[in-house]
Amino acid sequence: MVSSCRRDNDVEPVCEVSPTATPYNxxxxxxxxxxxxxxxxxxxVEGVELGRHLFWEVQLSGDNSISCGTCHMPSSSFSxxxxxxxxxxxxxxxxxxxxxxxxxxxxxxxxxxxxxxxxDQVFEPIPNPIEMNQSWPAALEKxxxxxxxxxxxxxxxxxxxxxxxxxxxxxxxxxxxxxxxxAKFDKWRRGEVTLTESEYRGxxxxxxxxxxxxxxxxxxxxxxxxxxxxxxxxxxxDYMPHNNGLDSVxxxxxxxxxxxxxxxxxxxxxxxxxxxxxxxxxMHDGRFTTLEEVIEHYNSGGLPSPTxxxxxxxxxxxxxxxxxxxxxxxxxxxxxTDTSFIHNPAFQDPNE
Numbered sequence: 560m561v562s563s564c565r566r567d568n569d570v571e572p573v574c575e576v577s578p579t580a581t582p583y584n585x586x587x588x589x590x591x592x593x594x595x596x597x598x599x600x601x602x603x604v605e606g607v608e609l610g611r612h613l614f615w616e617v618q619l620s621g622d623n624s625i626s627c628g629t630c631h632m633p634s635s636s637f638s639x640x641x642x643x644x645x646x647x648x649x650x651x652x653x654x655x656x657x658x659x660x661x662x663x664x665x666x667x668x669x670x671x672x673x674x675x676x677x678x679d680q681v682f683e684p685i686p687n688p689i690e691m692n693q694s695w696p697a698a699l700e701k702x703x704x705x706x707x708x709x710x711x712x713x714x715x716x717x718x719x720x721x722x723x724x725x726x727x728x729x730x731x732x733x734x735x736x737x738x739x740x741x742a743k744f745d746k747w748r749r750g751e752v753t754l755t756e757s758e759y760r761g762x763x764x765x766x767x768x769x770x771x772x773x774x775x776x777x778x779x780x781x782x783x784x785x786x787x788x789x790x791x792x793x794x795x796x797d798y799m800p801h802n803n804g805l806d807s808v809x810x811x812x813x814x815x816x817x818x819x820x821x822x823x824x825x826x827x828x829x830x831x832x833x834x835x836x837x838x839x840x841x842m843h844d845g846r847f848t849t850l851e852e853v854i855e856h857y858n859s860g861g862l863p864s865p866t867x868x869x870x871x872x873x874x875x876x877x878x879x880x881x882x883x884x885x886x887x888x889x890x891x892x893x894x895x896t897d898t899s900f901i902h903n904p905a906f907q908d909p910n911e
Contacts, residue, residue: 574599575725576606577717583607583732588740589749590793594663600678600728602735605715610733612711613726615908618701619685621693622647627684627730628908630656633901636834637737642845650689653811655845657830658838660900663735666798670827670843673817677731682723695723702726739833739900740793747894748793754894760884761891766790769878782857782878782888786870787829795833795895800826801868804861805842813843815866825866836896850892854885 583602587593596602613619614627630644631637639656646652654670662668668680684690685698702708702721709719716725746752754762765788767781787803788795800814802825809815815824827843841847847856860877861867867874880888900906 573724574601575716575718576601576603577714580605580715580717583736585736586738588738588745588793591740592664592792594735596663596735597676597678600731602732603715605711606729606732607736608733609708609711609715610729610731611906612707612909613702613730614733615910616702616705618705619693619698620647620691621697625691627681630690631659633907634837636660636739636838636901637906638838640839642840644690646687646689647692648689652689654843655840658834659734660737660739660833661794661831662737664792664794664798667828671814671817672800672828677734678727681727681730681734699723699726737900737906739897741899742833742897743894745793745897755890757887757890758894759891761887761889762894764880764884764888765891769873771879775872780879782854782880782884783870783872784832784857784888787868788832794831796829796831798829800828801870802826802864802866803857804863804867804871804874805846805856807862807864809864811843822866825864826868832892833895834897834900836893837901850889851885854880854888858885 580603583604583606585594585596585602600606617623617626617629619626624647628637630639632639634640635658637659642655643652644656657670662677666672668674668677674680674683685693686695699721708721712721712725713719715729743752743754743758747754764782765784767779767783767785768777769775769781769783770778771780772778787797787799787801789797800823802813806825809825812824813827815821815826830838835841835850839848839850841850841853847853858878858880860873860875861871863874
């Protein structure tokens with residue numbers, strides 16, 4: 560029995576767990592911090608498995624044609640290989656579908672950070688008119704009429720009732736188990752393998768300040784990646800919003816479009832670099848197809864704007880990395896590729 564639902568400040572969280580549910584043994588990888596799991600949604604084997612089925616359930620879309628997994632494909636590190644995704648009506652979004660991995664350590668969700676929890680995040684795609692385009696009542700009615708689901712909800716939550724709260728909680732449980740921590744870099748940190756000379760040079764560049772020290776105070780001729788894509792906690796993201804110099808005039812306001820704060824216009828959440836080799840195209844709008852294009856953007860310095868991040872110090876002249884340094888940096892980024900994650904049977908479509 561799961562007993563991690565508890566009272567905080569004498570307020571009882573809405574926490575439904577079947578008395579026969581099995582606690583899910585979430586293994587935190589070496590060098591990762593603990594995962595903050597909500598008190599009202601503890602992980603159970605039954606809840607996670609229900610979430611997996613829901614993630615791949617096409618009947619959550621209005622015309623029964625797409626699931627969450629349609630736009631978050633395993634081969635692309637559970638992202639979309641298209642710059643922007645196409646919904647059931649043929650309408651296209653204006654942002655790239657972010658890779659789904661290690662979400663249990665993120666601080667908020669979506670490119671603009673508008674969802675504070677995974678439970679909030681998974682609520683949105685189903686009724687979104689340019690995504691799955693189906694009302695929640697219609698989606699729930701479909702689930703009630705699929706033979707397997709009432710018993711799965713009972714096994715996870717203690718009764719066969721199917722509602723929005725239970726559905727989003729199951730999906731969030733599944734997403735929290737999608738942990739990537741077995742790339743070559745992880746194996747190197749664990750002392751199991753060695754990096755090539757090129758990979759290690761790339762790692763060194765990644766962690767060094769950019770710029771000529773005679774021109775830029777503190778410059779180290781590095782790639783200056785580590786400020787936003789921090790290695791601490793093994794996340795390779797600070798999960799904070801930054802303006803990385805993509806535009807001088809913003810077609811998409813990013814976080815500022817949600818908050819209305821002029822100081823946040825053109826800022827977007829920093830994605831993880833884990834599995835970046837697989838998760839292209841890149842940036843919030845998928846404008847860059849290759850890692851080489853991404854590196855060249857930073858090497859060129861990007862475009863100035865009122866909210867450009869202080870860490871983008873090189874909007875004139877750029878980092879001035881030579882061709883070998885750019886190759887070394889890309890070779891290092893490829894050490895973050897975890898093929899065992901994308902092939903993990905626990906994350907695949909249960910209908911196949």
